[in-house]
Each structure stands twice: as structure tokens, then as C-alpha cells.
Amino acid sequence: MNTELKTPDSMPSVAVRNVSLNFGSVEVLKSLNLDIAKGEFLVLLGPSGCGKSTLLNCIAGLLDVSAGQIFINGKNVTWEEPKDRGIGMVFQSYALYPQMTVEGNLTFGLKNARLPREEISKRVARAAEILQIEPLLKRKPAQLSGGQRQRVAIGRALVREAEVFLFDEPLSNLDARLRAELRVEIKRLHARLDNTMIYVTHDQIEALTLADRIAVMKSGTIQQLDDPITIYNKPRNLYVASFIGSPSMNFLKAELSSAAILRFEGQNVGLRGYDFAAPQSVNLPIVFGVRPEHVRINAANDAESYEAMVELVEPMGSDSLVWLKLGGQTLSARVESSERHHPGERVRVSFRVGLSSIFDAASGERL
Amino acid sequence: MAETIALDGPSGPKPRRAISGRNIMIYGTLILVSCYYLLPLYVMIVTSLKGMPEIRLGNVFAPPVEITFEPWVKAWSTACTGLNCDGLSRGFWNSVRITVPSVILSIAIASVNGYALANWRFKGADTFFTILIVGAFIPYQVMIYPIVIVLREIGLYGTLKGLVIVHSIFGMPILTLLFRNYFTSMPEELFKAARVDGAGFWGIYFRIMLPMSLPIFVVAIILQVTGIWNDFLFGVVYTKPDVYPMTVQLNNIVNSVQGVKEYNVNMAATIITGLVPLIIYFVSGKLFVRGIAAGAVKG
Numbered sequence: 177m178n179t180e181l182k183t184p185d186s187m188p189s190v191a192v193r194n195v196s197l198n199f200g201s202v203e204v205l206k207s208l209n210l211d212i213a214k215g216e217f218l219v220l221l222g223p224s225g226c227g228k229s230t231l232l233n234c235i236a237g238l239l240d241v242s243a244g245q246i247f248i249n250g251k252n253v254t255w256e257e258p259k260d261r262g263i264g265m266v267f268q269s270y271a272l273y274p275q276m277t278v279e280g281n282l283t284f285g286l287k288n289a290r291l292p293r294e295e296i297s298k299r300v301a302r303a304a305e306i307l308q309i310e311p312l313l314k315r316k317p318a319q320l321s322g323g324q325r326q327r328v329a330i331g332r333a334l335v336r337e338a339e340v341f342l343f344d345e346p347l348s349n350l351d352a353r354l355r356a357e358l359r360v361e362i363k364r365l366h367a368r369l370d371n372t373m374i375y376v377t378h379d380q381i382e383a384l385t386l387a388d389r390i391a392v393m394k395s396g397t398i399q400q401l402d403d404p405i406t407i408y409n410k411p412r413n414l415y416v417a418s419f420i421g422s423p424s425m426n427f428l429k430a431e432l433s434s435a436a437i438l439r440f441e442g443q444n445v446g447l448r449g450y451d452f453a454a455p456q457s458v459n460l461p462i463v464f465g466v467r468p469e470h471v472r473i474n475a476a477n478d479a480e481s482y483e484a485m486v487e488l489v490e491p492m493g494s495d496s497l498v499w500l501k502l503g504g505q506t507l508s509a510r511v512e513s514s515e516r517h518h519p520g521e522r523v524r525v526s527f528r529v530g531l532s533s534i535f536d537a538a539s540g541e542r543l
Numbered sequence: 544m545a546e547t548i549a550l551d552g553p554s555g556p557k558p559r560r561a562i563s564g565r566n567i568m569i570y571g572t573l574i575l576v577s578c579y580y581l582l583p584l585y586v587m588i589v590t591s592l593k594g595m596p597e598i599r600l601g602n603v604f605a606p607p608v609e610i611t612f613e614p615w616v617k618a619w620s621t622a623c624t625g626l627n628c629d630g631l632s633r634g635f636w637n638s639v640r641i642t643v644p645s646v647i648l649s650i651a652i653a654s655v656n657g658y659a660l661a662n663w664r665f666k667g668a669d670t671f672f673t674i675l676i677v678g679a680f681i682p683y684q685v686m687i688y689p690i691v692i693v694l695r696e697i698g699l700y701g702t703l704k705g706l707v708i709v710h711s712i713f714g715m716p717i718l719t720l721l722f723r724n725y726f727t728s729m730p731e732e733l734f735k736a737a738r739v740d741g742a743g744f745w746g747i748y749f750r751i752m753l754p755m756s757l758p759i760f761v762v763a764i765i766l767q768v769t770g771i772w773n774d775f776l777f778g779v780v781y782t783k784p785d786v787y788p789m790t791v792q793l794n795n796i797v798n799s800v801q802g803v804k805e806y807n808v809n810m811a812a813t814i815i816t817g818l819v820p821l822i823i824y825f826v827s828g829k830l831f832v833r834g835i836a837a838g839a840v841k842g
Contacts, residue, residue, distance in 0.1 A: 238735050259741030271732035275754040284750070285740030332736070344732075 187250045189214040189372035190235060190340055195244035197230060197396075204230045206396040207244070215370045219383040222393035223419070228376045229344055231393075235374065236342050237261050249339055259288070261340075264333025268345040270325040272317040278328050279313040282335050296335075303334040306365070323354045330365070343375040347382065359385060380420050384408065392416045409531060414540035417465050417533055423497055426471065426507040428464040429537070432456055438464060438534075441503030443482055449530030456543055463540075465533040468497060471509035472526045473517070481524035486517045500525060591615065591810035598806050614807035618815060622808055624795040627785070631812055634792030638772060638819075640703055641788055645710035646767040650760065653715055657722025658748050662734050672723070679716035687780055694781060701783040709781055710771050718763055725759040726752060761830050769820045789816050 192210040196203065204227045212218045220228040233239040235246055237258035245254045253261045272281050282303060286296045304310045307327045317325055326346055333341055343362075347355045363386055366373055377383055383390050384404045391401045392415075400412040411417035417425050430440035435456055438445040445464075475481070484502040491513055498509045498517050502525060509525065517523065534543045586603055591614050593607040620630040627633060659665065660672055690709060691700065699705030729752070737747045778788040787795070793816045797809045824831050 233735075236735075236739060238738060257741075258735075258739045263739065265736065265739045267732040267736060269730050269732050271730060271736040273733065273737070273751055284737075284742070288741035288746065332740070336740075 187214075188212055188247070189216065189249060190374065191245075191247040192231070192235065193245040193247070195231070195234060195246065196242045197227075197234060197239065198242045204396050205234070205241075208396070208398060210391065210398065210401070212372055212374065214372055217366050217373045217375065217386055217388045219387035219390045220374065220376045220393055221378070221380060221383040221390050221419075223378055225395075226393040227396040228378075228393050232342050232344055232374060232376045235261075235340075236263055236265050259285070262338050263340045263342055264336040264338035265342040266326070266329045266333050266344065266346045268348050270317070270322075270329045270349070272325055272328055272332075274317050277314055277316055278309065278320070278331075281317070281328060282313075282331050285332065285336055299335045299337065303331040306334065306368070307331050322350050323358060326350065326358060327361075330362075334369075339372060341371050341373040343373065343377075345377055346375075348377070348379070355382075362386065380422065384420075392419060410542065411465075411533055412542050414463060414465070414535050417535070421467055423468050423508055423510070425465045425467050425533070428466070428502075428505050428507060430462055430464045432458060432460040432462050432534075432543075434458050438462070440464060441482070441505065444480075445527065445529065446480055447529055447534075450532065450534065451530075452534075452543055454543070461537040462543065463535040463537050465535060466507070466527050467531070468508045468510040470528040470531045471500075471507060472528070473498065473500075473509055473511055473515070473523050475524075475526050481526040484523055484525045486519055486521040486523060488519060489517050587810045587814055591807050591814060593807055595803070595805065595807065614805070615811040615815070617805075618796070618808045618812035622796050622812065624784075624787075624792050624799065631789060631792060631796070631815055633785075634787055634789035635815075637703070637782075637786050637792075638789040641706055641710070641778075642768055642771045645707045645714070645771050646764060648707065649711040649714035649718055649767055650763050652711065653718030653763070654722045654753075654756075654760070655748065656715070656719040657724075658726050658752055659744075660719070660723045661726035661729075662731075662747070662752075663744065672719075675716050675719055679720070683713065683776065687776075691780065700781065701786070703782070703786050706777060706781045706786075706788075709777050710774070713777075714767055714770070718767070721763060721766075722756075722759060725756060729755065758830065761827065765823055765827055765831050768823055772819050 188211040190210075190212040192208055195205055195208045197205040208231065210218075210231075220231060222228045230239065234241050235248075237253065237256060237260075241254065245252055247253065248261050248263070258265075272278075273284060276284065279300060282300050283296050286299065291299075300313075304313060307330060309324065309327050309331060312320060312324060312328070317328070320328065326349075329346070346362075347358055350358065359382055362375075366386075375382075375386060384407075387404050389401060389403055390407050392399045392407065394415055400407060400416045402410075402412075407416065408420055411420060411425075414427070418427070428440060430438050430445075433439040433444070435452070435458070436447045438447055482502060484500040484507075486498055487501050487506070488499040490497040490499070494513065495510050496513045496515070496517075498511055500507050500509060500523070507525075511517070535541060536543055589606055590598060590603070592610050592612070594609060594611050594613070597608060618630055619632055621628055622630045656675075660668055694700040694705045694709075699708065733751060734747060737751045742750060773790065774788070775790045775794065778791045779794075782788065782791070793812055796812050
């Protein structure tokens with residue numbers, strides 16, 4: 177079959193086709209497929225070593241793939257040099273050329289491409305204006321703060337006027353406040369430029385706030401590719417469920433006693449409102465996943481509630497995390513910080529079943 | 544009363560006495576050791592400033608009664624080695640003509656080697672590197688004769704060019720290792736960024752890597768200049784009398800058997816020969832120590 181892609185409308189901005197990468201006998205990427213639409217903000221999310229940065233480097237052309245193809249704008253770039261792929265890249269360590277001024281950093285790529293001087297200064301002026309780094313143009317990177325450096329690094333990608341922006345954990349080296357600030361700035365930048373952006377991170381907050389779609393990765397495969405809300409509310413398997421969400425989801429061992437009833441610590445939980453993907457067999461051991469904010473304490477109007485004991489309370493400012501012991505299992509609940517609980521207290525706990533997840537205990541897949 | 548408690552007792556830095564057992568021990572040892580090492584130099588300088596009659600008196604440590612620079616002048620311009628009687632000046636210029644091209648050539652090649660090995664992982668890079676490093680551990684003496692034959696066959700035996708090539712080759716393993724390790728320690732993302740920016744092999748080397756690696760170049764220059772300047776073995780084996788480097792010529796002056804032993808001239812000649820590494824040492828200071836540490840692998 178011819179690999180040239182179809183009409184311009186449906187043509188993905190970046191397409192990864194069956195890409196594998198091996199370092200010796202280690203399979204880092206396992207036959208990955210990924211289509212990224214024009215103007216989309218895609219986040220590759222996963223723990224370190226899951227292959228997310230490797231995939232980004234493959235797309236950038238900094239690593240040769242062992243098998244498969246990569247298309248950017250419908251052009252097969254599998255064998256192209258990074259400079260010919262129409263990409264701009266931003267790195268975690270900023271990777272600014274230390275001996276050049278900010279201006280030198282911005283123009284280095286353009287000079288290599290032998291662009292006319294007016295064009296270069298036009299682009300630099302535009303990037304500097306967008307990123308508000310005009311006063312810094314004559315400085316050396318060493319004289320800049322972390323946030324300013326990363327802004328210059330983004331500028332270096334910007335002046336290339338690339339179709340596709342690649343971000344390799346760009347905010348990981350910054351402190352928490354700057355990270356939040358630049359996160360908003362990147363989102364604003366995306367709204368303004370409307371480029372395709374691929375963003376690698378291990379920070380789920382960054383992923384959830386920035387992404388149009390998130391690809392959750394684990395050992396070289398994509399576990400789930402969906403928009404942030406779906407990823408958060410309907411994780412496809414136990415791995416995604418445990419990786420996304422902070423504080424993390426509660427996992428309770430239970431059993432499916434009928435299609436609508438869950439058996440849990442000797443008690444029945446009605447499953448009204450839960451959307452099963454397929455009809456289920458009964459007496460199946462399952463994992464009942466419920467996020468802390470979907471666990472309610474002493475809610476008067478909940479029909480089904482279960483007795484539990486407060487173990488520990490973690491106040492977090494806007495709300496508090498209450499650790500509970502229900503039968504032999506531990507779970508956490510997120511409550512308003514105005515609600516006061518103390519260790520040893522006996523409470524009634526109820527679940528918002530419609531927002532929970534049920535996983536097959538054996539396969540870890542969502543039911 | 545928390546405040547009164549805080550005001551009493553020790554506060555600020557702990558006072559240290561200038562004269563303590565520990566300090567006496569440290570400085571005493573240092574002074575003793577430096578005297579031990581500086582004594583020969585003192586004798587050399589003192590002797591080189593004396594006339595022969597004064598030397599014959601035998602007071603090696605006594606300062607010169609009558610200071611004369613005659614021996615220095617003689618050592619530099621009129622001392623005889625074999626048929627030539629133009630002193631060390633000939634050897635000095637020979638050494639310069641050997642050292643300068645060797646240092647430039649070996650560092651130029653080794654830095655590119657190291658850069659390629661560190662950043663462009665080409666096929667067989669590891670094998671190549673291993674072979675190079677093994678080269679650093681083979682005793683020079685083993686290779687002397689084979690190299691004589693090679694130089695003879697290509698018609699460079701006994702010439703300065705031949706010696707320059709030999710020095711460049713023998714500097715290669717240690718210098719490549721030095722540069723490779725330095726370039727490996729530079730952030731890889733910088734190299735990636737430059738590739739995305741469209742710089743090629745030489746573009747990245749000259750525009751990104753070189754400006755960042757001044758320290759290692761200085762270390763390499765120190766290492767090579769002192770090493771090649773002080774070399775005696777290759778100089779005596781691969782050159783002929785009229786292109787002998789300074790060290791070989793010095794040996795010929797000091798060890799000449801005819802006539803009177805002119806100790807003052809010998810001392811002056813030795814100091815002149817050692818002056819170049821000495822100056823490099825004083826000028827480069829800390830970097831020299833780093834160079835020596837890096838060269839420690841060489842043994």
C-alpha cells in the first residue's frame with residue numbers, strides 16, 4: 177500500500193507508524209502508532225523510562241528508529257535530518273548556547289539555514305515580542321534566570337516558524353511557582369500560534385492542564401490516548417487509573433456478585449449509574465476504583481453507606497484528605513477543609529458509583 | 544528567659560589560634576619538603592653564576608663571591624656539541640620547531656577524535672576507542688624500532704617532520720581520551736539543539752563545542768608542550784645531530800668528555816632547557832595541576 181497520506185484535511189500533522197526502537201536487546205518503543213492532528217496539543221505522559229522522551233527524539237530525528245515510519249505534514253521524514261523536518265524543539269535543560277547572546281541563540285538556526293538578514297531580524301523581533309524577551313536580547317544565557325532561559329529556548333523554536341513544536345519536559349527544571357506561570361504561558365502560546373505541539377512530561381498536572389489529548393505511556397507502549405477528562409474519569413486500565421490523579425485513586429478489592437451489585441467487605445454496593453463497557457459475568461473478582469473526591473463522609477441523603485473509622489487527616493489548604501479504614505481496606509476521602517474529623521472517629525462512607533471505575537482484577541482492564 | 548540563654552556562651556565563628564600543634568605540624572612539614580626540593584635548584588643557580596676558579600674551591604652551597612653571567616652566555620651561544628659550537632640556541636630553535644607543530648597537529652586531530660567519539664556515535668566507535676586506549680598502555684620502547692623502519696621507508700627518518708609525526712601519534716591516545724571525556728561531560732541536549740538548528744558535524748564542532756572547551760584545550764596544550772619539550776628518547780632516536788632537540792643537545796654538552804668539566808656552563812644550560820616548562824607552570828598555575836592529573840593515566 178502506498179504510504180503517502182490522503183487529502184490535506186484529514187492529513188495528520190504528525191503520524192507515527194509502527195515505530196519501534198531497540199537499544200541492543202532492550203525494546204524501548206514497541207511498534208507505536210500515533211496520529212496527531214494539525215494544531216493539536218498532545219502530551220506524552222508517563223514515568224521515567226517509559227519511552228516518552230525517546231519517542232519525541234525519534235519524531236525530532238535525533239534518534240534513528242529501528243522500524244516504522246514517521247510522517248510530518250504528510251511527508252515521510254523517517255530518514256530526514258532534524259533540521260529538515262519542520263520542527264522546533266525545547267529541552268529540559270534549556271540547552272542554550274552559553275557563549276552566544278540571546279540574539280545569537282535565536283539566530284543560530286536561521287543563519288545555518290542561510291536566511292536573508294531582514295527575514296532573520298523580523299522573526300527575532302516577532303519572537304521576542306511574543307515572549308517578552310526584548311530587553312534580554314544582548315545578554316548571555318548565564319545572566320538570565322531559569323524562567324527567562326526557558327523563554328529564550330521557546331523563542332529559539334519559535335523563530336524557526338516550524339509546523340510542529342516538540343517540548344521535552346520543558347518545565348521540570350523550574351521551581352513550582354515559575355512552572356505554573358510558564359505552563360499558562362505555553363497554553364497561551366498554543367492558543368495564539370495554533371501549531372501542533374507535542375509535549376513530554378511526567379507531571380500529570382501539566383498534562384491535564386495543557387493537553388487536547390494525553391497519551392499515557394508505559395514501557396514503550398501507549399496505554400490510553402484520550403482527552404484529559406476521559407483519561408481522568410474513565411481510565412482504561414489500572415495503570416492509567418493509578419498514574420493519573422493526585423491524591424491517587426483508591427483501589428478496593430471486591431467481587432461482582434451480579435451485573436448491578438458489587439460485593440465488598442461483606443456488604444453490597446449497588447452499581448446504578450455505572451456504565452459497563454460490556455455485559456459482565458458474575459462472581460468475578462474485581463478492583464473497585466474510586467477517587468478520593470468521589471468518596472463522601474456522612475452524606476445524609478445517600479441510600480447506601482458503610483461504616484468506617486478515621487485513621488488520619490491530612491489538611492491540604494483548600495480541602496482535607498481523610499484516611500479511612502473500611503473493614504480490612506484503607507481508602508482516602510477528599511472533604512471540605514471546614515469539615516473536621518479526628519482519628520478514631522466512626523463515620524458513614526458512601527461512594528459516587530457513577531464516577532467510579534471497575535477493573536478486572538486479573539487483567540487490570542476497565543469493565 | 545530564652546534571650547539571656549542565647550546571649551551567653553559561644554557565638555559566631557569559633558576562634559582559632561594561629562600557632563597550634565596542628566599548624567606547626569603542617570607548615571613545618573611543608574617548609575621542610577620545599578627546602579628539600581628547592582635545594583638542587585639553588586645549587587644550580589649559584590653554581591651557574593660562579594667562575595670556574597670559585598667552583599674549584601668546592602663550597603657548593605656558598606653564594607657566588609663574584610657574580611658572572613659568562614657561563615649563561617656560553618651555554619646559549621658558544622658551547623660545543625660535537626662539531627657545532629653555537630651553544631644551546633640551535634637546540635632551542637629545533638625544539639621550538641618540533642614542539643609547536645606537534646602540539647598543534649596532535650591537539651587538532653585529538654579534539655576532533657574526541658568530539659566524534661563523544662557525540663557522533665558512529666558504527667565501530669567503541670572498538671576504535673578501545674584500540675586507541677590500548678595504544679596508551681604499550682611501552683614506547685617496544686615501538687621504537689618499527690617506527691624507525693616506517694620513517695625510513697617514507698623518507699622522513701632523521702628529519703624534523705618525522706619527529707613531529709611521531710610526537711603527534713604518541714600524543715593521540717591520551718589526548719583523545721581527554722577530549723572525549725570532556726565532550727561527554729557537556730550536556731547532550733546542547734548538541735541535540737544544535738542539530739535541530741541545522742548545524743552539521745563541523746558547524747557544531749567549531750561554533751558550539753570549541754568556544755565551550757577552552758579549559759580542556761589549555762590543559763592539552765600544557766600536557767603536550769611539557770611532554771614534547773622534555774622528550775629525549777624520540778629526539779635522540781629519530782633525528783640527526785643538526786636537528787637535535789634541546790634536551791639531546793643538553794645531554795651532549797653535559798656529557799662531553801673532552802676538556803675541562805665546566806660545571807657552571809652545564810648548570811646554566813640545564814636551567815635554560817628547563818625554563819620553558821617552568822614558565823608554562825608559572826603562567827598556567829592551577830590548570831597545570833589539572834593537566835598533570837589528567838596525564839596521570841600516562842604514568
